[in-house]
Structures are given as structure tokens and as C-alpha cells.
Amino acid sequence: MTRVLAFLFVLLTAVLVLPAAPASAHAATVGSNPAPGSVIGTSPSEVTVTFSEPVTPVDGRVQVIAPDGERISGKVEGGGNVIRIPVRKASKPLGTYLISFRVISADSHPVGGAITFSVGAPSARPEEPAATTGPHPSVAVAVPVLKTIGYAGVTLIVGPALFLAFLWPPRRSRAGASRMIRIGLALTAAATLGALGTQAQQGSGSPIWTLSAGEFTEVVTSQYGLLLLGRLVVLGALAVLLPPLLRRPRRTVTVPQTVTAPVLVGAGAPAPQPAPAVKPQPQVTPRRARAGAVLALGAAGLTTWPMTGHAIAVPLPAVTVAAGVVHMAAMAAWLGGLVTLTVFLLRGTHERMLGVIMPVWSRWAALAVVWLVMAGAVQAVIQLGSLPALWQTGYGRLLLVKIGVLAGVLAAAAGARRMVNRARNGRGLRRTVVVEVAASVLILALSSILVQVDPGRSASANDQAVSGKGMSETLTSNLYTVQFNIYPVELGEYNTVHAFLYRPDGAPLQAEEWQVSARLLDPALEAVQQPISGIVPGNQALGSLSFPLAGTYEVVFTIRVSEIDRASVKTTVTVGT
Structure with missing residues (x-):
């Protein structure tokens, strides 16, 4: 048991350290005008660069440098897959020009590079501006760490809330699980604010500590920023709505009342008759309305993850976004439930009560895994693009590692399920669940890296990408x-x-x-x-x-x-x- 946990800890540490290298670009440069490496007769008044996906230019990071090092580019115009850069005539027009660019792809990741062309005859290539490729190491480390924190926060919200709402033992204190939900809300909010703070630096290639108010404002007012602001609003609303919904329900005693007609005193008075029964009308209670609002807000909040990642930049965005929401919800329910079991319920709960809780949880976990695998398969098929990409691309190989770890987790889950079916809720079950949780945390870390790696479907575009070589x-x-x-x-x-x-x-x-x-x-x-x-x-x-x-x-x-x-x-x- 100790050796297994030690191995998982080392593997998790390695996973979190490896992403320090710059993340791969997710939109490839597929052409330019003038063409890369070409020689033309006169200076152009405009140059264009074409990408495999829609991009947004990073302010101040798209330049055209003349042969003598003079910057001659004007305000960049972006529209879909093409950016247009107006240029003025250089004071020394003959020689090699450099187009240096840094843009943000449709899935919110930075793309940088350079292309050359010549007027009249080639000459020495102008010096390329600093920070045109790859994020600063501080940003390269912070981004996957923040994503892992965000995923962990979601699991700490969903899992405890699921148990408190449906499976919590009546005599156990709810304080610890409620505190875990608050921690999950805080972690998710912190990760979201961190994503807002690092997005501009991903684009500029600057260190994380050089963020300016202008850059932050530009991010916040973009589509990416508005989605993250919406996530923060959802988290705030959940912080208000969840605690009353998950408190221990109050037991109320209903005293039946018999309504009778007035009693008339005197001879010939009729016997008392019961009033006609009134059929109760179905009502939407405040608690039920609150639960519906929480579910709607939760779905809206989960949608912001795929809409700021790979899923939005594919041929079938509606399918991949829906699959991303299902995948994340199933992951959060399964892993969050395991954490809740491990931390709060497997110790200190009477075995008779565990005998009631565990079979129900086992069925729910199995259902969550089914949805997790199905949604993950849909995402993998679309993002890989082809079967060979599974072993020929970094994205595919990392996906294979994730699948392998998941298979190990499912094997542990199957063992736990057999123990539950045999009514063995003791030490062996606790040990199996702990290993399952530890391995699942590794899956979370792998997922945070996977969303930073170039999808397999982009491999063909990158193979055709121009590089200004020659x-x-x-x-x-x-x-x-x-x-x-x-x-x-x-x-x-x-x-x-x-x-x-x-x-x-x-x-x-x-x-x-x-x-x-x-x-x-x-x-x-x-x-x-x-x-x-x-x-x-x-x-x-x-x-x-x-x-x-x-x-x-x-x-x-x-x-x-x-x-x-x-x-x-x-x-x-x-x-x-």
C-alpha cells in the first residue's frame, strides 16, 4: 500500500514538473503573402499570414521588420484565419524582411513564429524581436498547475454535495463535508482568476509578474475573459444557494386536524358532519426551486471549461462541448465521491450504515464511469482525427498514458465493488478506495496537461505549416x-x-x-x-x-x-x- 502511494506521488510530481516546457501551438501557419522565402520586385503595402484556425492577434506582437531593422508595420487587422498587416515603404527597401507574429488560437492558446521574404534580392535576416515563441517559464508552469487546481476544486464541490444531498448518514456531522465544498469553491475561483491573470502573458511571452492593468482589461473584455467572468458569477451564486440546500433536513410533525361543521345545541339539531376533504395541489417548494437553480448553474459553469479549450476549435464544437461537460461532470461526481468516502465516511461510520450507503454509491460510481468513458471516447475521436495519431503525436501518447492509469483505477474500483457486494466494508475496502483516489488525482494532473498539448487533429496542419525556412x-x-x-x-x-x-x-x-x-x-x-x-x-x-x-x-x-x-x-x- 505504502509503495503504491509512493509511486503515484513520484509519478504525479513528474507530471506536474514536465509541463514547464512551452505548450505546443494549436493553430498552424499555413501560408503568407508574400510567400515564405519568396523574392518580389517591389515593397508590398500589406502582408498577410494565414493560419489553420481562427486567431486573434496579440497587441504589439505582430510586426514587419525591414532589412535594416526598422519596424514598418501598422495596426494589425484580424479576421478568421487571416491576419492583415499594413506596411509602409522602408527607407532601405531592398533585402530580406521579417514577419514576426504572436497570436491567440481559437482554443485560447498562443501561437508564435516568423516568416521571411525579400525585395529585390535576399540579404541578412533582420534580428527577430524577443519573446516571439513560447510562454515565459513562469507562465508555462503556472498554467497547468492552475488547471489542476480548478479541476480539483470542481471535484471538491460536486462529490461532497452529492453525498450530503442523498447519501449522508443521519447521525454524522455535516460540517467537514460542507467545509470541503467551500474549499472547492475557493480553489475553483482562485484557478479562474489565475487563468485570467496568465492569459495575457501567454500571448505576450512575458513573465507572469509583469501583467499590466491594460492587458488584464483586454483579456477580461474578450470572449475568453467573459466566459471566465461568467464562471465566477456561477461560483458566487452556488456559494449562496448550496449551504441551505445541504443542511440537515428538519423533521416536522404534521398534526391531523378534523374540520367539523358548527354544533347546534337543541332539539332536532343535526349530527356533526366532517367537512369535505380538500385534495392537495402539487406545489413547487422553495427547496425544489433552489435545487433546480443549482443544477442549472452547475451545468452552465461546467460549460465554460470546454468553451475555453480544445473543444471550441473543432469541426463539431456543439458535440465536443456537450461531451466535455458530461466528461467533467462524471469525473467530478466519481472522484469527488471517492474523496468524500475516504475522508469522512469510511472511518467512524457504523458498518450497518455503510452496508446501506456503499451499494448505492457503487451503482452511481459505475454509471459515472460509463458516462466518463463514453464522453472521453467522443472527445478522443474528434481531437485525434486519425488512429495513427494515437501513437504518432504527443497528444495521443499522453492520452494512452491517461487510459492506462484509468484502466488501473477501474480495476481497483472493480475490486472495491466486489467487496461491497460481499458486504466486506472493512480495512481492505478502505485501502482499495485510497489507491483509487490517489490514481484518480494523477488522472486529473494528466488532464490538465492534455488540454495544453497540441491535439492529434492538428498534426497534419502543423506538418504543412510554413516556417520561413531556406x-x-x-x-x-x-x-x-x-x-x-x-x-x-x-x-x-x-x-x-x-x-x-x-x-x-x-x-x-x-x-x-x-x-x-x-x-x-x-x-x-x-x-x-x-x-x-x-x-x-x-x-x-x-x-x-x-x-x-x-x-x-x-x-x-x-x-x-x-x-x-x-x-x-x-x-x-x-x-x-
């Missing part, structure tokens, strides 16, 4: 200077080379003949001539390079600038390693 370089001989760009520098035949030729004094130079070759250095192979031709009139040439094997290639440009003047320049390119 290479630009300037080579010089005594006859000329050549600037060139190779894109995308990948294995295969489809690598475009775009070159620009200049005199030593910087004036454009038109070549008489262009040649380019590529040779693998290790293992050493013969140089292979590659197709390239000049663009007339002008100082440009366009061609392609083939890299059939991974390794380092020597690329040689041989350019004839007159009938007799010819020179070669060379560089190396590493491909696929």
Missing part, C-alpha cells in the same frame, strides 16, 4: 557579387534557387551565362549540373536544385559576365540532417 547568402569574386536564396532546402528536386548579380561597386550586372552545380561531400559524389537560366532583361537568374540524399552539399555558381570573363564562387548547404 537560406540566403552573398558570395563575392573579383568580377562580381552574387546574392541568392534557396528555398526550402529539403530532400528532393523541388528546391528553388533565385540569384541576383551585381558589380563590385554594387550596380546591377547582367550575366552572359549562368551555371550552378551541387555535389554531396560525404560520401563524396561527382558534381551535378543543375538547371538555371538568366531572366532577361535584368540581373537575375532562376533555377532549381536537387538534393537526393541527406548530407552536406557544395553548391558552386559559375557565372560568365563577358565573352572571356568567368569566375566561380561556392558555399555549402546542409540538407535533411
Whole structure:
């Protein structure tokens, strides 16, 4: 027993420490205009970046940097999957430009990156602004911890409330369970406020302690912030409505009354006759109305979780949101009930009373597990997108770990159920339930990480994401200077080379003949001539390079600038390693 709990504690600690790395992005960059790595003739008045999902630009974190490092972007316009960035003409327009962006995806997670394009000819890439990728370590740690606290808070509300309402022994004090509900409300509220406080820092990449009033206001007035404010309102209402509903019900004694007609004194007076019975009319009692309000508020509060996560950014959001609510409600009822049993009821309750409570709870727990598994299966199918994503993506592998832990918990639950059916409510049952609770806490931690990891359905979009990869370089001989760009520098035949030729004094130079070759250095192979031709009139040439094997290639440009003047320049390119 002690060894099992120690193992679960170590595993839980590892799970909470591992997410310190930045969370994966959930919207991929799938295109831009100008295209990534492209070379265009004139400076654009607007650039666009296209994503696989709707995004919201982070204020001040979407920029276009000119070749000399000057920021030339204006106010960003976002609409759906595309962000538009107006740009003014740079003071030195020729060279390589950098589009640096940071946006918030539809499921509230940050996405950062950079794309380059060139005007006239490639040049050195401008320095990328700081904090364009990944959240600050303080935020990366705080986010999953806050989510775990929020999930724990919900379980501490639902489980004790369920027992106090339906299964609480009449002679046991309700103070401890009521206190646990208040703790659950406080934890959930704290986690929600923490989520509001870290959302802006997720977007900006800044430390958690640098939150400004303006950033907090921007978050609060967004859809994400309004949903979390709604959750806080629900928690406040539950704090008022739940305590009176869960107090020990008062026993009232009804004294039957016989209503008779007036008695007439005197001869010939008729015998007293009972008044006609009045059929009672069904009424909605204040207690029943309060219970209905609590259920409605609870459902509304649970809805805010999937609506601020993965579930809202899928092809079937209504299905995934509904499945998310059912999944979380079933988890909270099951795990919260186990915690209530472990902390309050398994010790100090007469075995005869446990013999009444445990069979009912066992049936409820089994039903909660069925709904938990069904809702989880719906979510997994939609979020994974394909069966291979189960073992090919980080999301799928983490899901497999969660399923494995869940299987162990269900095995422990099955053992506890057998003990209940055999009326064994002693030490063995307590030990089994404690292990079940400990493993379930690990499932909560895994869930808090899972909502931060890129879903399997996004893997294909990320595989197609543009990254601005490629290479630009300037080579010089005594006859000329050549600037060139190779894109995308990948294995295969489809690598475009775009070159620009200049005199030593910087004036454009038109070549008489262009040649380019590529040779693998290790293992050493013969140089292979590659197709390239000049663009007339002008100082440009366009061609392609083939890299059939991974390794380092020597690329040689041989350019004839007159009938007799010819020179070669060379560089190396590493491909696929």
C-alpha cells in the first residue's frame, strides 16, 4: 500500500514538473503573402499570414521588420484565419524582411513564429524581436498547475454535495463535508482568476509578474475573459444557494386536524358532519426551486471549461462541448465521491450504515464511469482525427498514458465493488478506495496537461505549416557579387534557387551565362549540373536544385559576365540532417 502511494506521488510530481516546457501551438501557419522565402520586385503595402484556425492577434506582437531593422508595420487587422498587416515603404527597401507574429488560437492558446521574404534580392535576416515563441517559464508552469487546481476544486464541490444531498448518514456531522465544498469553491475561483491573470502573458511571452492593468482589461473584455467572468458569477451564486440546500433536513410533525361543521345545541339539531376533504395541489417548494437553480448553474459553469479549450476549435464544437461537460461532470461526481468516502465516511461510520450507503454509491460510481468513458471516447475521436495519431503525436501518447492509469483505477474500483457486494466494508475496502483516489488525482494532473498539448487533429496542419525556412547568402569574386536564396532546402528536386548579380561597386550586372552545380561531400559524389537560366532583361537568374540524399552539399555558381570573363564562387548547404 505504502509503495503504491509512493509511486503515484513520484509519478504525479513528474507530471506536474514536465509541463514547464512551452505548450505546443494549436493553430498552424499555413501560408503568407508574400510567400515564405519568396523574392518580389517591389515593397508590398500589406502582408498577410494565414493560419489553420481562427486567431486573434496579440497587441504589439505582430510586426514587419525591414532589412535594416526598422519596424514598418501598422495596426494589425484580424479576421478568421487571416491576419492583415499594413506596411509602409522602408527607407532601405531592398533585402530580406521579417514577419514576426504572436497570436491567440481559437482554443485560447498562443501561437508564435516568423516568416521571411525579400525585395529585390535576399540579404541578412533582420534580428527577430524577443519573446516571439513560447510562454515565459513562469507562465508555462503556472498554467497547468492552475488547471489542476480548478479541476480539483470542481471535484471538491460536486462529490461532497452529492453525498450530503442523498447519501449522508443521519447521525454524522455535516460540517467537514460542507467545509470541503467551500474549499472547492475557493480553489475553483482562485484557478479562474489565475487563468485570467496568465492569459495575457501567454500571448505576450512575458513573465507572469509583469501583467499590466491594460492587458488584464483586454483579456477580461474578450470572449475568453467573459466566459471566465461568467464562471465566477456561477461560483458566487452556488456559494449562496448550496449551504441551505445541504443542511440537515428538519423533521416536522404534521398534526391531523378534523374540520367539523358548527354544533347546534337543541332539539332536532343535526349530527356533526366532517367537512369535505380538500385534495392537495402539487406545489413547487422553495427547496425544489433552489435545487433546480443549482443544477442549472452547475451545468452552465461546467460549460465554460470546454468553451475555453480544445473543444471550441473543432469541426463539431456543439458535440465536443456537450461531451466535455458530461466528461467533467462524471469525473467530478466519481472522484469527488471517492474523496468524500475516504475522508469522512469510511472511518467512524457504523458498518450497518455503510452496508446501506456503499451499494448505492457503487451503482452511481459505475454509471459515472460509463458516462466518463463514453464522453472521453467522443472527445478522443474528434481531437485525434486519425488512429495513427494515437501513437504518432504527443497528444495521443499522453492520452494512452491517461487510459492506462484509468484502466488501473477501474480495476481497483472493480475490486472495491466486489467487496461491497460481499458486504466486506472493512480495512481492505478502505485501502482499495485510497489507491483509487490517489490514481484518480494523477488522472486529473494528466488532464490538465492534455488540454495544453497540441491535439492529434492538428498534426497534419502543423506538418504543412510554413516556417520561413531556406537560406540566403552573398558570395563575392573579383568580377562580381552574387546574392541568392534557396528555398526550402529539403530532400528532393523541388528546391528553388533565385540569384541576383551585381558589380563590385554594387550596380546591377547582367550575366552572359549562368551555371550552378551541387555535389554531396560525404560520401563524396561527382558534381551535378543543375538547371538555371538568366531572366532577361535584368540581373537575375532562376533555377532549381536537387538534393537526393541527406548530407552536406557544395553548391558552386559559375557565372560568365563577358565573352572571356568567368569566375566561380561556392558555399555549402546542409540538407535533411
